[in-house]
Amino acid sequence: MTRFGLLMSAALLSASGVFAGTVHPTNVDFVDGAIEVSLSGMPGDPENGAVLMNKGAGNCIACHAVSQLSDLPFHGEIGPMLDGVADRWSEAELRGIIADAKQMFDGTMMPSFYKTEGFIRLGDAYTGDAHAGDVQPLLTAQEVEDVVAYLKTLTDE
Amino acid sequence: MRTKTSMRLGVGLAAASVFAMAACADPDDDQLVVNEEIEMITEAAAPDHMERVRTIYSGWRFRSDETQAVQMDDFDNPAMIWVDAAAEVWETADGTEGNSCASCHESVDSMEGVRAVYPKWNEAAGEVRTLEMQVNDCRENQMGAEPWKYDGGDMTNMVALISSVSRGLPVNVAIDGPAQSTWEQGKDLYYTRFGQLELSCANCHEDSYGLHIRSDHLSQGQINGFPTYRLKNTKLNSVHSRFKGCIRDTRAHTFAPGSPEFVALELYVASRGNGLSVEGPSVRN
Secondary structure: OOHHHHHHHHHHHHHOOOOOOOOOHHHOOOEOOEOOOOOOOOOOOHHHHHHHHHOOOOOHHHOOOOHHHOOOOOOOOOOOOOOOHHHHOOHHHHHHHHHHHHHOOOOOOOOOOOOOOOOOOEEOOOOOOEOOOOOOOOOOHHHHHHHHHHHOOOOOO | OOOHHHHHHHHHHHHHHHOHHHHHOOOOOOOOEEOOOEEOOOEEEOOOOOOOOOEEEOHHHHOOHHHHHHOOOOOOOOHHHHHHHHHHHHHOOEOOOOEOHHHHHOOHHHHOOOHHHOOEEEOOOOEEEOHHHHHHHHHHHHOOOOOOOOOOHHHHHHHHHHHHOOOOOEOOOOOOHHHHHHHHHHHHHHOOOEOOOOEOHHHHHOOOOOOEEOOEEOOOOOOOOOOEEEOOOOEEEOHHHHHHHHHHOOOEOOOOOOOHHHHHHHHHHHHOOEOEEOOOOEEEO
16 A cells, blocks of 8 residues: 555544544554554553563564664664664554564564464463463553654654 | 565664674684584584575584683583583492493493484384483383483483583484474474464574574574583573473473473474584583
8 A cells, every 4th residue: 555545544544533442452453564543542652662662572672773772782683773764664554563563574573562362372471381361462552652652753864 | 575585684784883793693603622622513514404594503603702612621611510420320220120321331432423313213112212211211111210300400411421422423313214204293393483472493593593682692593512501590401491491482382391392393403403513511601
């Protein structure tokens, strides 16, 4: 889909009021790998997004380098550098890449952060034991929005 | 959609300009000679069955100079303490039959070459056996002794002792004939994307070796150096403990040490190292 098409469908979605409330991981609408609407219905907090880049289930810099976060040690080299990433991808595309990168990049090594189904031998976090009960995505809807908000600050200017 | 190869090159270049550590991304060119005597093959042409890798490297080649040095002399290699402990056990009778390993196998030097061909098909038992399985078979059926815990200290020490007398010999496990179906099962496991992070062994150790994931410099995940003494946990680590750790880190439900799945995976991973020297017990971080 073209950028123009994405904008058009964003306009249509917002007109139909989809912004209200949290979108469950199993109900996410991907359009060419992108997600138009905020998953939490709220704007993201870039400061918390920066924290998630380094810590917890996000841990993006395990695989990506970000010059702006160079005070943190050990940036990974598995994925591309994220400097200027907001110039390369729209907000909707960034949201889609974080929620489930496999929709945008077929077979990518990047984990799907907003997904609860289809895992093989799902474990109970890092214990090595089997998982029991409801599955939580790696990032909550609001955390995905926070990371999107942080990535949007990464422009080359 | 972007292709893997161009991505990998692009990443290397982009990272090199910002982080000095990217300069040491690929395996280094160091040569491993242990005790100024045992010349190790740490780089070899990949075996024919590997479709996506041209050259295989020992994990030693991805470690820092400091870590590498610890393996180069048995006086520095802390693993040798446990090798010595196992050498005593080798001579010590245990079980109802009053036998020690030495009663039947004489000197441990009789085990030269054994590590290099395990896991191996055992005709009488009709199964692929790891070295651990064979040792426990001898304990139970030749000695009348209790089996050791699969990845416990006694077992891992004994495997280190048996490996040590094959150091320098090329790994050469058989993957055809009756072992083939087990090998195929291991290959399937190697390419399965486990856990909530949906990562396969291949994602890290085939597609990404030479790159850093956080602070870790990814190797090809070879097992020619096992058991390994790890600076991180200051003990000897068995192959299956390592497999367990790597699967656990994908937020997956792991398999148990000694399970049929890990036996199959071990045969497959060992076969990816056919041609590298047996290094066990090696030193890693």
